Amino acid sequence: xxxxxxxxxxxxxxxxxxxxxxxxxxxxxxxxxxxxxxxxxxxxxxxxxxxxxxxxxxxxxxxxxxxxxxxxxxxxxxxxxxxxxxxxxxxxxxxxxxxxxxxxxxxxxxxxxxxxxxxxxxxxxxxxxxxxxxxxxxxxxxxxxxxxxxxxxxxxxxxxxxxxxxxxxxxxxxxxxxxxxxxxxxxxxxxxxxxxxxxxxxxxxxxxxxxxxxxxxxxxxxxxxxxxxxxxxxxxxxxxxxxx
Numbered sequence: 001x002x003x004x005x006x007x008x009x010x011x012x013x014x015x016x017x018x019x020x021x022x023x024x025x026x027x028x029x030x031x032x033x034x035x036x037x038x039x040x041x042x043x044x045x046x047x048x049x050x051x052x053x054x055x056x057x058x059x060x061x062x063x064x065x066x067x068x069x070x071x072x073x074x075x076x077x078x079x080x081x082x083x084x085x086x087x088x089x090x091x092x093x094x095x096x097x098x099x100x101x102x103x104x105x106x107x108x109x110x111x112x113x114x115x116x117x118x119x120x121x122x123x124x125x126x127x128x129x130x131x132x133x134x135x136x137x138x139x140x141x142x143x144x145x146x147x148x149x150x151x152x153x154x155x156x157x158x159x160x161x162x163x164x165x166x167x168x169x170x171x172x173x174x175x176x177x178x179x180x181x182x183x184x185x186x187x188x189x190x191x192x193x194x195x196x197x198x199x200x201x202x203x204x205x206x207x208x209x210x211x212x213x214x215x216x217x218x219x220x221x222x223x224x225x226x227x228x229x230x231x232x233x234x235x236x237x238x239x240x241x242x243x244x
Contacts, residue, residue, distance in 0.1 A: 032059055036059055036084050039082075039084060039087070039088075040057050040058065040059060040082070040084075043057045043080075043082070043095075043099055044057045046096060046099055046100065046103075046181065047103060048103065048107075048177065048180070051103065051106065051107075054076055054077050054078065055077075055078050055079075055080065055103075055106060056073070056077065056078070056079045056080065057079075057080045057082065058079055058080070058081055058082070059081070059082060059084050060081040060082060060083045060084075065081065065083045066083065067082070067083050067086050067087065067098070067199070068080065068081070068082050068083070068087070068098060068099065068102050069081055069102070070102055070105060070106055070111040071111065072111070078106055078111065080099075080102055080103075080106075082099075086202075089202075090195065090198060091194070093187075093191035093194070093195075094191060094192075094194055094195035094198060095195075096178070096181075096191065097174055097175075097178060097188065097191045097192040097195050098192075098195050100173075100174040100177040100178055100181075101167075101170050101171055101174040101192070102170075103174070103177060104169075104170040104171075104172075104173035104174045104177060105166070105167075105170045107173065108166065108169060108170060108173065110166040110169075110170065163211075164211055164214055164215070167211065167215055168214075168215055168218045168219075171192060171215055171218070171219055171222075172222060174188075174192060175188045175189060175192065175222075178191070178192075185226060185230070186223075186227075189219065189222075189223040189226070192219060193216060193219055193220070193223070196212050196215055196216040196219065197216065199212045200212045200213055200216065
């Protein structure tokens, strides 16, 4: 039996509603296209040889993920996750330097790790509440001490100054990695600087934007220092040639 145009439209609307209610329209973000596979393969090729056997590069599949991040997926493996939707909005050189920044964090051993602190904090708090009930002073002090140690370790991990210092150190190492892959020193600084400027423009959160701005200022100081060093080396070489 042939359906009228009105009936077809009604059935189409019903199917759209059913797919939305089942979350099918969001499933498309979990699929990996051919272009995604090409980019992931390209990034894998940008890993230094010493990392290629134990560092994976994958597409981020969670809702609203960060642009790029690393996490341990085992005792001897690390996975770099990339939000390819945001990633493709950046220029190729910008992507390369941001990727090498993440590689540098892995080499510097500053990526987040699954630690014992949260579990210890939960055990300590639970023990403290329990000892208040049974009124055992010694065990209460031990539980509070455990909470204190775990809390201090968590504070150290999430300290803003420390994470910024680690990020600046990773930027410096990313420049060095770029030169290993054929970038000149000026082009490496320029590419990372333009990437940080792009992140500053795209980041609505004030605190995160301030971190990118601090990294950019540190990068400018480093570039000026490197430029002065190269200039001094050239002048020294010229003076040596003049003498001989």
